[in-house]
Amino acid sequence: MTTAPTGGRTAAAVSLRLGLAGLRAHKRRFAGTFAAVFLGVAFLAGTMVMGDTLRASFGTLFASANSGTDTVVRGADEIKAPGPGQGTREPVPTALADAIRRVPGVAAVAPDIEGAGQLVKADGTSLDTRGPTVAGNWIDDPQLNPYTLVEGRAPRAPGEIVVNRGAFDRGGLRIGDRTLLRTPDPVRVTIVGVAAFGTGSGQGETTYAGMTWADAERYLTPAPGRATSIKVRAVPGLGERQLTDRVAKVLPAHYEAITGTQASDETEQSTAGAFLDVFTTLLTVFAAVALLVATFSIHNTFATVAAQRTRENALLRALGATRRQVLGSAMAEAAAVAVLASGAGLLGGIGVAAGLQALFPAVGFPFPRGGLKVHAVALAVPFAVGLLVCAGSAVTPALR
Structure with missing residues (x-):
């Protein structure tokens, strides 16, 4: 059972503890949210890593061909x-x-x-x-x-x-x-x-x-x-x-x-640039669809959890918890899911890029060979998007 907050604890510490406790109590329900965020971040990260890899590979290929x-x-x-x-x-x-x-x-x-x-x-x-x-x-x-x-x-x-x-x-x-x-x-x-x-x-x-x-x-x-x-x-x-x-x-x-x-x-831009633009746009659309699905999944999950915890929240308020602490606990749950799912999604994105790199030659797209190019922005942007999608989707249910 969740314990009441005491005057010695800060609002942030209480919110974090309540949020993590709620996450443990509803871990099965949050599994779907985790999967939705993971897939969206993985597709987005994989798209960006694959795009950077192909640009670098084509750049190296054309530079070597025209080096003389x-x-x-x-x-x-x-x-x-x-x-x-x-x-x-x-x-x-x-x-x-x-x-x-x-x-x-x-x-x-x-x-x-x-x-x-x-x-x-x-x-x-x-x-x-x-x-x-x-x-x-x-x-x-x-x-x-x-x-x-x-x-x-x-x-x-x-x-x-x-x-x-x-x-x-x-x-x-x-x-x-x-x-x-x-x-x-x-x-x-x-x-x-x-x-x-x-x-x-x-x-x-x-x-x-x-x-x-x-x-x-x-x-x-x-x-x-x-x-x-x-x-x-x-x-x-x-x-x-x-x-x-x-x-x-x-x-x-x-x-x-x-x-x-x-x-x-x-020559590289005219030969490969247009194709790469279409390729990355197509994969980005898939990532956007996955993140859109994640938004609905997160919203529904937190709305259900919030409805189930109405009496628990009322009890916490009666024991002295502030509205800010109760809201903070819900946002702590969302943040925890976002960090874990987005972090796992980054690793999954690198796997997606590696899989695409191996798949395309088998289906008739023998791209230039080269190692994956993992730039900081290709990790930072999907991670930030995962956090924002998760936190933004949880705000409305948490305010009810």
């Missing part, structure tokens, strides 16, 4: 298309490559052509993909080329292509196979090599086809002598900012030079 590019020359004006992704820029004259090569500090220059290219599988059907379908010229300089040859050889003759590992495996293709590449016109091609993007085995469900410069110029550009961009590598000891400033001085109007880091970040 110090400067990128491109059209200065961008025509932004509706929706996510990069817009369209004016092609760069390949003749600019000669002027760039004469800039002090330039070690290598490579015009880069990029366009659309949908690969056809060995059975003659189109290779379905959830990511971009890209075709371009195979860059011979291994430091300027974001792809690394892992099998076969580079394209040398018309109609020869190198494909990324993911497309090669999903398409059931083999070295030497002849197939079609839609650019959008169908082009008969022979697969002579397999490449990996950066340090990974691919870019998820994307498709890449690298061809000779002549083929890329023929099938992917509106006219010869044009490139999507020009990649530049600096001599050892020269920073990318210094090289970029030097290259910018020799460019005519309507063209610009940006650092390799900026170009890599923009």
